[in-house]
Amino acid sequence: MSSLDDFASAELARLDTGALRRRLATTDRGEGAFADRNGRRLVSFSCNDYLGLSHHPRVIAAAQEAAARHGTGAGASRLVTGNHQVLEVLEARLAAHKGTEAALVFGSGYLANLGIVPALVGPRDLILIDALGHSCLFAGARVSGSEVVRFRHNDVSHLAEELSARRAKHKRALILTERVFSMDGDRAPLDAILDIAGLHDAWTLVDDAHGLGVVEAGCRAPLEMGTLSKTLGSYGGYLCASRAVIDLMTSRARSFVYTTGLPPASAAAALAALDIVEAEPERADRPLMLARRLTERLGLPKAESPIVPIHVGEASAALALSAALEARGFLVVAIRPPTVPAGTARLRVALSAAHSEAQVDALAEAIVELR
Numbered sequence: 001m002s003s004l005d006d007f008a009s010a011e012l013a014r015l016d017t018g019a020l021r022r023r024l025a026t027t028d029r030g031e032g033a034f035a036d037r038n039g040r041r042l043v044s045f046s047c048n049d050y051l052g053l054s055h056h057p058r059v060i061a062a063a064q065e066a067a068a069r070h071g072t073g074a075g076a077s078r079l080v081t082g083n084h085q086v087l088e089v090l091e092a093r094l095a096a097h098k099g100t101e102a103a104l105v106f107g108s109g110y111l112a113n114l115g116i117v118p119a120l121v122g123p124r125d126l127i128l129i130d131a132l133g134h135s136c137l138f139a140g141a142r143v144s145g146s147e148v149v150r151f152r153h154n155d156v157s158h159l160a161e162e163l164s165a166r167r168a169k170h171k172r173a174l175i176l177t178e179r180v181f182s183m184d185g186d187r188a189p190l191d192a193i194l195d196i197a198g199l200h201d202a203w204t205l206v207d208d209a210h211g212l213g214v215v216e217a218g219c220r221a222p223l224e225m226g227t228l229s230k231t232l233g234s235y236g237g238y239l240c241a242s243r244a245v246i247d248l249m250t251s252r253a254r255s256f257v258y259t260t261g262l263p264p265a266s267a268a269a270a271l272a273a274l275d276i277v278e279a280e281p282e283r284a285d286r287p288l289m290l291a292r293r294l295t296e297r298l299g300l301p302k303a304e305s306p307i308v309p310i311h312v313g314e315a316s317a318a319l320a321l322s323a324a325l326e327a328r329g330f331l332v333v334a335i336r337p338p339t340v341p342a343g344t345a346r347l348r349v350a351l352s353a354a355h356s357e358a359q360v361d362a363l364a365e366a367i368v369e370l371r
Helices: 003-017 057-070 085-098 110-118 133-144 156-169 188-197 243-252 264-279 279-298 317-326 356-369
Strands: 027-029 036-038 039-043 104-105 125-128 145-149 174-177 204-207 223-227 237-241 307-313 345-350
Touching: 039 356, 057 104, 057 133, 057 264, 085 237, 085 264, 104 110, 110 133, 110 174, 110 204, 110 223, 110 237, 110 243, 125 133, 125 156, 133 145, 133 174, 133 204, 145 156, 156 174, 156 188, 174 188, 188 204, 204 345, 237 243, 243 317, 264 279, 279 307, 307 317, 317 345
Parallel strands: 125 145, 125 174, 174 204, 204 223
Antiparallel strands: 027 036, 036 039, 104 237, 223 237, 307 345
């Protein structure tokens, strides 16, 4: 074996020892909340398709029509091949939905944050990021070369302390947080964060990947980032902001400038899904209602979003509980470090409008019996 293979094998062995190795499992997602794996049909609680729109006939038809008319790929960067009309329409609709002047669509949510952050701040600047922020927020922060400071999760007092102590030493300051945190399902105290930001002339970027269409009440940040791949059932990322900021991103966000544009079919699907979100607001109420039904039956704190964490502790125990639930017909994937802090491995239950009350109750009963 080469030294490269030696290294890879040693790292895999280390991951196996800590029950931290990741493996792909062939899975076929079907309509509703079902998924087929290893020849069995399971009720999936591990999908971020919160409104069940990825299998909606109108969304599928929009993607099919766009692919038939415009082809399967964008061909190159949007700055090279030109800006596709369906992307322009989608961006206008996203901006209107968020109440901003403009929007820009990226290839994915990860690419969006990887490009947005270093396009705004650099080595002379300060970034303050929630300790439980998504990996792509930290990645964008690192690429920027700014001083990066973690503030305790949702702790506005700590954020204020760090800003007060450090802001004067830096030209610009950027706060990074999430509207709904992807692994805990709790919400950021955005009103308080924006108030603190205003006192220190700091800009705030909110990652709304898990909030769009299901948790949207409250204030807006000057930088509203999100994805097309969860509630909207498609693929891609976006930023909603002022026209000046969006025009700057078009020239300076490297993950936009130097990558192929989003396929027209993905944009058309997201546009059709956004139509449904806005026309059927009652659909958006269901995931949170089901999440609260689950937390009530499990004796957990009242859910703030469609995401309910079932804390287990050690990675091996989380894997064992996930396997036991799969044996009973439920797909609930174990989340382990480094996605979550050491000692906080959990099952992450994602509720969808496609779930029935009976499915949620059955999952709750199984968890109670197995824990």
